[in-house]
Structure formats: C-alpha cells, structure tokens
Amino acid sequence: MDLLQVRDVTFRYPTSGEAVLNGMSFRIKKGEFVVLCGETGCGKTTLLRLIKNELAPHGERKGRIYFSGKDIEESEDNEITQNIGFVMQRPETQIVTDTVWHELAFGLENMGLSTSLIRRRVGEMASYFGIGDWFDKKTSELSGGQKQLLNLAAVMVMQPELLILDEPTAQLDPIAAADFIATLQKLNREFGLTILLSEHRLEDVFPVADRIMVMGEGRLLCYDTPGNVGTFMNQNDKLRLSMPCAMRVFHAFDFTEKSPVTVKEGRTFIEDHFDRKIINLRREDRKSLPMQTKGSEEANKESVRKLRSKSYGTPALSFHEVSFRHQRDEDDVLRYTSFSVFENEIYCILGGNASGKSTTLRVAAGVLHPYSGKVNLFGKRLSSYKAGSLYKNNLAMLPQDVQTVFIKNTVREELGKDYKQPQGLDFDFTKLMDKHPYDLSGGEQQLCALAKVLQQEPRVLLLDEPTKGIDSYYKAKMINIIRHLKQEGMTILIVTHDLEFAAHCADRCALFFNGEITSEDAPWEFFEGNNFYTTAANRMTRNLYEKIITVEDAIEICRLNQRDDS
Amino acid sequence: MNTFKRFHPVTIVVYFFVVTGFTMFYNQPVFLVISCIGALIFSILLLGRELIASIPFYFLFFLGAAVINPLFNHNGTTILFFLNGQVITKEAVIYGFFMAIMLIAVLMWFRALSILMSSDKWLFLFGTVTxxxxxxxxxxxxxxxxxxxxxxxxxxxxxxxxxxxxxxxxxxxxxxxxxxxxxxxxxxxxxxxxxxxxxxRGFVDHHKKNYKRSRFVNYKFRRSDGLLIFLVILLTGILSAGILKGAISYSYYPTASKLLFSKESIIPYAAYGILVLLPAILEIKERIQWIYYKSGM
The missing domain is CATH 1.10.287 (Helix Hairpins)
Known part of the structure; x- marks a missing residue:
C-alpha cells in the first residue's frame, strides 16, 4: 500500500523565476526505507518540506501530495502533524526547551494528552532510546550526537507513521552518525516505520535503504534499489564520488552482475573477480600521492625512514609536553602532548569525539593557553608573538563552526570589495557575492570561510574538521585546494574525523587519544596498522592487498590484477 | 542531602516561605538565633565542605551589618560612648547585632532554597499560574x-x-x-x-479554535508532602498562638527588654526550633534508617 504519493509536484519560490521542483512524481510504500540523494541545492529540502505541510515554504505550487490516500492540504492539521515526523539538520536549533524530559514531552503536550499518558509514552521512549541516564539533564549539556538522538526521540514519541529526516547526520561525527543511522534502521525493521531520509554521506545509508531516490535540478532522475542506482550515479561526476566504496570499485569495471553495496559484499566481489598477482601498489601508481614527490622506491623508503626518525625537515609548529585543562578542578584535556609539524607538511590529527583534538588546534592557534609545556612556531615561543604579527603572515585557523568566521552582512563585505580569486584555487564566489554568508550552503560556507582565512596569508594553516557537513563534491574540491596550498609551500595542520579525507591529503596521520598523540605515520602505514580505525577502502582490501587506503588506489590495484578472461 | 530535594516544589516553597517569613518579619532575638542555627545546620548538610569557602564572606557580611547600625542609628536610651560627636547607644548595638544575625540567616536559607529549587521546579510553579x-x-x-x-x-x-x-x-x-x-x-x-x-511537533497558535495544549508535570504530590505541609501549618499555628499571647514579645527600643524564659515561652521556642530543624531531622532520620537497613541485610 502506498503511504505517500507525490503526484506531479512543481514548485517555484516567489522571488526566483526557475522552478525548484519540476514535475516530481513518486510513491513510497508503507514500511519502506527510502534515501534521497542529489547535489546540494537540487531541491531536496524543498521537497521534504512540502511533504511536511506545516513547514511548506511559501511559493507557487502545482500538483498534489497524498498521505494515506488523503490530500495533505485538505486534511485536518493535527492528524498529519502526528503522523509525519520531521527531523532537521542542525541538532542544537531544533531543541525547544531546557530539560531533556520536557523536550520529550513537548510534542505530546501540544497534542493535549494527559500527564499520566505523557509520562507513560515518554518513559517508554526514553527507555527504548537509552535516554534514561540523561533524562534529568539540561539540554545544553548534551553532546551533538545525544542532541540529535533526543530530537529523533522527541519526534518518535508522537508515534508518526512516516519519518522524514533532512540530512540529520551532517553535523555529527562519523561514529555518532553511524549510531544514528543504526537507530533508524532498528526503527524501520522492528516497527515497520516508513522513513524518507536525505543524505550525502552514502557509505552508511546505502546498506540499510530499500530504495534510493536520486534528484537533480528539481527532477527525479532515478528511483531504484541501492544495487541498481549505481549504473546511473556512475555517469554523473558529482554523484559518483558519493557512492559507497564497494560500488565505486564495481562500476570502475564492466561487470554485468549485481553491484555490491556493503564492504562485505565488496570483498567477496574482489575475491571472485580479481587475481592477487600484485598485492602492493608502486608509488607512482598511487592515484592519491600525499607526498607529491614521485620517485623511486628507494627514495620513497628513504623519506619514510626520515619521517619516522623525526628528522624530516624543520619543524614549523611543535608541541613540547603541553598540558591544558579548561578549569582548575577539571581533568586534563591535553596531557603532556608532544608532536611536531614540519615545514610544508600536511599533518592530520584523527581521533574520537571529545578526545581533545579541537582543543589541540585552539592551543596551537594561541586562542587557548596551556598551563604547562611549550608551543613553538618556527622555533619561537607562540606566546612571544604579538597578536598583530601572529595572525598576519604566520598563523591562521579555520574553526569547526565556520559560521563564526562571518561577522558581516554579505560575502562581498567579508572578502573585501575587490576580491580576486587566488591563482590556482577553485574559489568562485561571483554568484554568491551579494548573499548573506548564512544563506550559503554548507560547502559554500566552508570555502568562503577558507578564502577569508587565507587572506591572512598564513605560513601555517590550521583546519578544524574542514569536511564537516559538506558533500563529496565539495570534499573533493577541498582536497584539491589543500594540496595546492601545500605546493605553494604552506604548512597545514588538520584535525578531522574524516578518515577518507585524511587518507587523501595527509603526509602524516596521527591518532589522538586520551590527551596525547598515540601513533603517527604516513597514511598508508597508519591505516594499514589500524584494524578498526581505518577507511572503507582499506577494510575492503585488507588481507587481499597491502596498504590500499583510498577508493582510487583500490580501483588501481584491481585494474592491475584484472584477469585476462574478463 | 537528598531527602528534602525529593519533595514536591510546592512543599519546598511553602516551607521556605514560612521559615524565612518568621525570620524576616518577627525579629525576636531567640527566634533569630534559632533560625540562624537551623540555617547553618541545613547548609552544612546541603553544602558540606563547600560551605567553608563562604565562611569569610558570611563573617564580613555579619561584621559590616552589625557595625553599620549603631553608627547611623542613634535611638535608644543607654549611652555607651561618643564617636566623633555621634552618640552610640547600647540598644542600637544590640539591634545591629541581631539584624546581622537575621541577614545571615536569610542569606543561608535562600542559598539553600536556590540549591533545592532548580529552574525546572520554578518553571513548574510558574506554569500552574501561566x-x-x-x-x-x-x-x-x-x-x-x-x-x-x-x-x-x-x-x-x-x-x-x-x-x-x-x-x-x-x-x-x-x-x-x-x-x-x-x-x-x-x-x-x-x-x-x-x-x-x-x-x-504540532505547536499551534493558541488563538486557534478547539486547541488545547496540556501540561506535563514531572512531579508527584506524595503523602509525605501532605504530612510535611500539615506539620508546617501545625507548628505555625502553635507559634502564632504563642506570639499573640505575648509571652515572648520583645522590643529593642527605647530600652532593650529582658528576655523571658517562662513555661509559656518554651512552647513557641520549641515549636520554632522543630520547624527550623525539620530538614535536618528528616535527613538524619533517613541516614539512620539507611544504616539500619544495611545492617539488617
């Protein structure tokens, strides 16, 4: 039975001439898990909001949307409100009240239920979501992942039949995001809840989805099972990058069978179709070449050896037994942290949530001050720089929340009147110049903030989660920009959760755990040495081939091992 | 100090209303001292070591309040000495001393109240009104x-x-x-x-027809709340009767009257003592009970 039916919907915002949605038609069956994907700005949010009638944007709309056979515009408000749940992107702003228990009860209060019934439903939901431990907490004390889980629980408590989620994991770290997706899968499997989810990180959601909906320029381009949409997505340069690792490897070759989706299926696929004649990739064959120094295997080994003996160039930024804590009576966030970032190097610090990565970066930027230990910038104590000289031509930081970079009303004001695109960098803001920075998409905001930070002309650039909330297209752009900056001689320290991103652009990766750097190495050595904390491509090729960390490398090694008969 | 926290917000507020009310508006010396002792014991139970840090503040506050009154207030008949041509009377000194005790006591009571009544409890109380x-x-x-x-x-x-x-x-x-x-x-x-x-999540403007929002109350009014409120009212009754009878009346000016300890005055003193020590009594009772349960296991 169709739970949702969208029939020929066209939508146009009052201010712009072009239609955002152009003749969208589709059906969603009861109990289906549908993932909606497409480039940023293709009308995903508009579509989702039109389905949730209360949030429908103003504009000219044609076509009809039916929920359980009833036109959503004609039915009684309350009925649809309860039956369609909606979760948005940003965890913080969706929370209405100050305590967790009140937040859970909020929707039920609006429904006018009695205290005893609310108590029962809230208790039930809190138990199911494991919220019991923080039921009495203030909402401001929760972590991002907890906040988003609370938003989900606060919607689920109203017992909706259809759950719509608009990029709910974009602001979460990968572990919290995977947990969130797992919770959705559980709701779908155990209760037959119908889910419509828009996402751009597809690695985790493809395996759990029943059908994938691909949108482009306001049209429905493709609507099929995860295994089948690959053929279509592979033709589009932007969409191809966002496909799960196994599908990308599959579609790099011409096989006629069904595409693998999960890492497990990907492994079986490689085992079945490729030899293991060559298990190691030569340096010059690596598509992602972090060191950018093509050379012989010998030279290569030499550079790795140097790198390990820590005599690789002169340190641009170094920490010597740095300790930091926020309050006198709190625990140390950094505990005798020591590491060096060498000149013209890209150094990636990876690590779990709240491990102190961001704090490290802010200490390096001189925004937070350690209570013991030394931070040196080009051999000189960081604290001995005057603020004026430190942040001009020396050091610049791109923070995690890039909105904090913007304090003016338009992009033009932010970047300066006669802003010129730096050579070799793919910053094209001409179309965005007169917009308010807050109105840009996640990826555009990130690039714009980076462009502004680069105006300080730093020698050392600090980046805090530069890929947070941006799609794979902008991620690829970001990687190119960072590589280019390195070529121009910049030293870059990156703090990130994004393993794929680190695998693509780092010269060295380090794992931050429990207040200190516990291991550091070249990316392929680093990820090969980790069993769990590693990229999907590495997990898929582990024990089959050696030191494969990116999808590009995986495709390359498969190509080298192609069987003659295929 | 969990016993008192568990009471319904209404119970807590009623209790504090009565106790601080007597402290602030009935400035009988014995009452003030009793209130101050009660507040101190309550604070010790509630704050533990944290209280030590605020002792210097309380002390300075007390000193300041006690000294200021005789400097600016020259009522009273018994002259002690002259300071820069200003008369310092014995009554003003006594009054200042007890007013300082009153201020300290009220300060400690309010601090205790702010710990017991988190913002959501206040919100609940407001919510019943609006x-x-x-x-x-x-x-x-x-x-x-x-x-x-x-x-x-x-x-x-x-x-x-x-x-x-x-x-x-x-x-x-x-x-x-x-x-x-x-x-x-x-x-x-x-x-x-x-x-x-x-x-x-279904929040609509309240002007809409046929729309009624309900209110989830996360607190239950239990039997113990009823008992406590009953006790507070009972003790207040005894106290008020004692005060109205005049057995414990006291005046600071023009001459400080003598404190009377008679059979009639013992009853209101005892009643106020019990009232002020109620949280401590409840807490100690629970701790003893707990030891008893543990040993019984």
Missing part, C-alpha cells in the same frame, strides 16, 4: 547557554583571524559591537529553525 509564560521561560533558559557559547566561539575565531586584537582596547570594543550585530542575525536564524521544529 503555562504560556512558563514555556517561554523554558525556551529562554534553553537559549541563554546556546547564545553564550556561540559568542565565545565567535570571539575565539575572530581573535585567531586577527580581527580582534586583544592588545588594543579600541579594536576590542569595535569587535564586540560587530559580534553583537552578527549575534542578532544568528539568533533570528536559529529562531526560525526552532519555530519550525515547534510547528513540526
């Missing part, structure tokens, strides 16, 4: 820490961008203004999201 205001306040309480955090983040970012130079006050001032202006935009932006989230 539910809509309570919701707005709850949203405000949610919003304030969010706002503060964002300001801090922007300050750090802007500092690292060299936009705010902390070496110069002028730049710092201009920067603060700019941050304020962007925070207005940020707040509006957030408010839109929050409003969407509210509408998505």
């Amino acid at each position: 539910p809509r205001l309570a919701l707005v306040m709850s949203m405000a309480l949610r919003y304030i820490p969010l706002f503060r955090m964002q300001v801090q983040k922007i300050q750090q970012t802007q500092k690292a961008m060299g936009a705010i130079n902390e070496d110069s006050y002028l730049s710092k001032g201009a920067g603060s203004l700019q941050i304020f202006s962007v925070m207005v935009t940020w707040s509006l932006e957030n408010a839109i999201d929050t409003a969407d989230s509210m509408r998505a």
Whole structure:
C-alpha cells in the first residue's frame, strides 16, 4: 500500500523565476526505507518540506501530495502533524526547551494528552532510546550526537507513521552518525516505520535503504534499489564520488552482475573477480600521492625512514609536553602532548569525539593557553608573538563552526570589495557575492570561510574538521585546494574525523587519544596498522592487498590484477 | 542531602516561605538565633565542605551589618560612648547585632532554597499560574547557554583571524559591537529553525479554535508532602498562638527588654526550633534508617 504519493509536484519560490521542483512524481510504500540523494541545492529540502505541510515554504505550487490516500492540504492539521515526523539538520536549533524530559514531552503536550499518558509514552521512549541516564539533564549539556538522538526521540514519541529526516547526520561525527543511522534502521525493521531520509554521506545509508531516490535540478532522475542506482550515479561526476566504496570499485569495471553495496559484499566481489598477482601498489601508481614527490622506491623508503626518525625537515609548529585543562578542578584535556609539524607538511590529527583534538588546534592557534609545556612556531615561543604579527603572515585557523568566521552582512563585505580569486584555487564566489554568508550552503560556507582565512596569508594553516557537513563534491574540491596550498609551500595542520579525507591529503596521520598523540605515520602505514580505525577502502582490501587506503588506489590495484578472461 | 530535594516544589516553597517569613518579619532575638542555627545546620548538610569557602564572606557580611547600625542609628536610651560627636547607644548595638544575625540567616536559607529549587521546579510553579509564560521561560533558559557559547566561539575565531586584537582596547570594543550585530542575525536564524521544529511537533497558535495544549508535570504530590505541609501549618499555628499571647514579645527600643524564659515561652521556642530543624531531622532520620537497613541485610 502506498503511504505517500507525490503526484506531479512543481514548485517555484516567489522571488526566483526557475522552478525548484519540476514535475516530481513518486510513491513510497508503507514500511519502506527510502534515501534521497542529489547535489546540494537540487531541491531536496524543498521537497521534504512540502511533504511536511506545516513547514511548506511559501511559493507557487502545482500538483498534489497524498498521505494515506488523503490530500495533505485538505486534511485536518493535527492528524498529519502526528503522523509525519520531521527531523532537521542542525541538532542544537531544533531543541525547544531546557530539560531533556520536557523536550520529550513537548510534542505530546501540544497534542493535549494527559500527564499520566505523557509520562507513560515518554518513559517508554526514553527507555527504548537509552535516554534514561540523561533524562534529568539540561539540554545544553548534551553532546551533538545525544542532541540529535533526543530530537529523533522527541519526534518518535508522537508515534508518526512516516519519518522524514533532512540530512540529520551532517553535523555529527562519523561514529555518532553511524549510531544514528543504526537507530533508524532498528526503527524501520522492528516497527515497520516508513522513513524518507536525505543524505550525502552514502557509505552508511546505502546498506540499510530499500530504495534510493536520486534528484537533480528539481527532477527525479532515478528511483531504484541501492544495487541498481549505481549504473546511473556512475555517469554523473558529482554523484559518483558519493557512492559507497564497494560500488565505486564495481562500476570502475564492466561487470554485468549485481553491484555490491556493503564492504562485505565488496570483498567477496574482489575475491571472485580479481587475481592477487600484485598485492602492493608502486608509488607512482598511487592515484592519491600525499607526498607529491614521485620517485623511486628507494627514495620513497628513504623519506619514510626520515619521517619516522623525526628528522624530516624543520619543524614549523611543535608541541613540547603541553598540558591544558579548561578549569582548575577539571581533568586534563591535553596531557603532556608532544608532536611536531614540519615545514610544508600536511599533518592530520584523527581521533574520537571529545578526545581533545579541537582543543589541540585552539592551543596551537594561541586562542587557548596551556598551563604547562611549550608551543613553538618556527622555533619561537607562540606566546612571544604579538597578536598583530601572529595572525598576519604566520598563523591562521579555520574553526569547526565556520559560521563564526562571518561577522558581516554579505560575502562581498567579508572578502573585501575587490576580491580576486587566488591563482590556482577553485574559489568562485561571483554568484554568491551579494548573499548573506548564512544563506550559503554548507560547502559554500566552508570555502568562503577558507578564502577569508587565507587572506591572512598564513605560513601555517590550521583546519578544524574542514569536511564537516559538506558533500563529496565539495570534499573533493577541498582536497584539491589543500594540496595546492601545500605546493605553494604552506604548512597545514588538520584535525578531522574524516578518515577518507585524511587518507587523501595527509603526509602524516596521527591518532589522538586520551590527551596525547598515540601513533603517527604516513597514511598508508597508519591505516594499514589500524584494524578498526581505518577507511572503507582499506577494510575492503585488507588481507587481499597491502596498504590500499583510498577508493582510487583500490580501483588501481584491481585494474592491475584484472584477469585476462574478463 | 537528598531527602528534602525529593519533595514536591510546592512543599519546598511553602516551607521556605514560612521559615524565612518568621525570620524576616518577627525579629525576636531567640527566634533569630534559632533560625540562624537551623540555617547553618541545613547548609552544612546541603553544602558540606563547600560551605567553608563562604565562611569569610558570611563573617564580613555579619561584621559590616552589625557595625553599620549603631553608627547611623542613634535611638535608644543607654549611652555607651561618643564617636566623633555621634552618640552610640547600647540598644542600637544590640539591634545591629541581631539584624546581622537575621541577614545571615536569610542569606543561608535562600542559598539553600536556590540549591533545592532548580529552574525546572520554578518553571513548574510558574506554569500552574501561566503555562504560556512558563514555556517561554523554558525556551529562554534553553537559549541563554546556546547564545553564550556561540559568542565565545565567535570571539575565539575572530581573535585567531586577527580581527580582534586583544592588545588594543579600541579594536576590542569595535569587535564586540560587530559580534553583537552578527549575534542578532544568528539568533533570528536559529529562531526560525526552532519555530519550525515547534510547528513540526504540532505547536499551534493558541488563538486557534478547539486547541488545547496540556501540561506535563514531572512531579508527584506524595503523602509525605501532605504530612510535611500539615506539620508546617501545625507548628505555625502553635507559634502564632504563642506570639499573640505575648509571652515572648520583645522590643529593642527605647530600652532593650529582658528576655523571658517562662513555661509559656518554651512552647513557641520549641515549636520554632522543630520547624527550623525539620530538614535536618528528616535527613538524619533517613541516614539512620539507611544504616539500619544495611545492617539488617
């Protein structure tokens, strides 16, 4: 039975001439898990909001949307409100009240239920979501992942039949995001809840989805099972990058069978179709070449050896037994942290949530001050720089929340009147110049903030989660920009959760755990040495081939091992 | 100190209303001393070691309050001495001393109240009077820490961008203004999201017909609440009777009267003592019970 039916919907915002949605038609069956994907700005949010009638944007709309056979515009408000749940992107702003228990009860209060019934439903939901431990907490004390889980629980408590989620994991770290997706899968499997989810990180959601909906320029381009949409997505340069690792490897070759989706299926696929004649990739064959120094295997080994003996160039930024804590009576966030970032190097610090990565970066930027230990910038104590000289031509930081970079009303004001695109960098803001920075998409905001930070002309650039909330297209752009900056001689320290991103652009990766750097190495050595904390491509090729960390490398090694008969 | 925290907000407020009411408006010396002792014991149970840190503050406050009265108040008949031509009377000294005790006692009671009554308990009380205001306040309480955090983040970012130079006050001032202006935009932006989230969960304007919002109450009024309130009313009755009978009446001016300890005066003193020590008695009773249970196991 169709739970949702969208029939020929066209939508146009009052201010712009072009239609955002152009003749969208589709059906969603009861109990289906549908993932909606497409480039940023293709009308995903508009579509989702039109389905949730209360949030429908103003504009000219044609076509009809039916929920359980009833036109959503004609039915009684309350009925649809309860039956369609909606979760948005940003965890913080969706929370209405100050305590967790009140937040859970909020929707039920609006429904006018009695205290005893609310108590029962809230208790039930809190138990199911494991919220019991923080039921009495203030909402401001929760972590991002907890906040988003609370938003989900606060919607689920109203017992909706259809759950719509608009990029709910974009602001979460990968572990919290995977947990969130797992919770959705559980709701779908155990209760037959119908889910419509828009996402751009597809690695985790493809395996759990029943059908994938691909949108482009306001049209429905493709609507099929995860295994089948690959053929279509592979033709589009932007969409191809966002496909799960196994599908990308599959579609790099011409096989006629069904595409693998999960890492497990990907492994079986490689085992079945490729030899293991060559298990190691030569340096010059690596598509992602972090060191950018093509050379012989010998030279290569030499550079790795140097790198390990820590005599690789002169340190641009170094920490010597740095300790930091926020309050006198709190625990140390950094505990005798020591590491060096060498000149013209890209150094990636990876690590779990709240491990102190961001704090490290802010200490390096001189925004937070350690209570013991030394931070040196080009051999000189960081604290001995005057603020004026430190942040001009020396050091610049791109923070995690890039909105904090913007304090003016338009992009033009932010970047300066006669802003010129730096050579070799793919910053094209001409179309965005007169917009308010807050109105840009996640990826555009990130690039714009980076462009502004680069105006300080730093020698050392600090980046805090530069890929947070941006799609794979902008991620690829970001990687190119960072590589280019390195070529121009910049030293870059990156703090990130994004393993794929680190695998693509780092010269060295380090794992931050429990207040200190516990291991550091070249990316392929680093990820090969980790069993769990590693990229999907590495997990898929582990024990089959050696030191494969990116999808590009995986495709390359498969190509080298192609069987003659295929 | 969990026993008293577990009571219903109404019970807690009624108790504090009565106790601080007597302390503030019935300034009989013995009553003040009893109240102060009760507040002290309560604070020790509630704060433990934390209280030690605030002792110097209380002491200075006490000293200040006690000294100021005789310097500015020259009522009373018994002259002690002259200071810069001002008369210092014995009555003013006594009055100042007891007023200082009163202030300290009230301060400690209110501190205890603020610990016991978290913001959501106050909201609950407000909500019984005006539910809509309570919701707005709850949203405000949610919003304030969010706002503060964002300001801090922007300050750090802007500092690292060299936009705010902390070496110069002028730049710092201009920067603060700019941050304020962007925070207005940020707040509006957030408010839109929050409003969407509210509408998505069925919040509609209350002017709409046939719409009734209910209110979830996370507190239960238990038998123990009833008992405690009954006890408080009973003790208040005994006290008031004692006060009206005049057995314990006292005046500071024009001459400080002598304190009477008679059979009639013992009853109100004892009643007030019990009233003031109620939280401590409950707490100690529970601790003893707990030891007893444990040993019984």
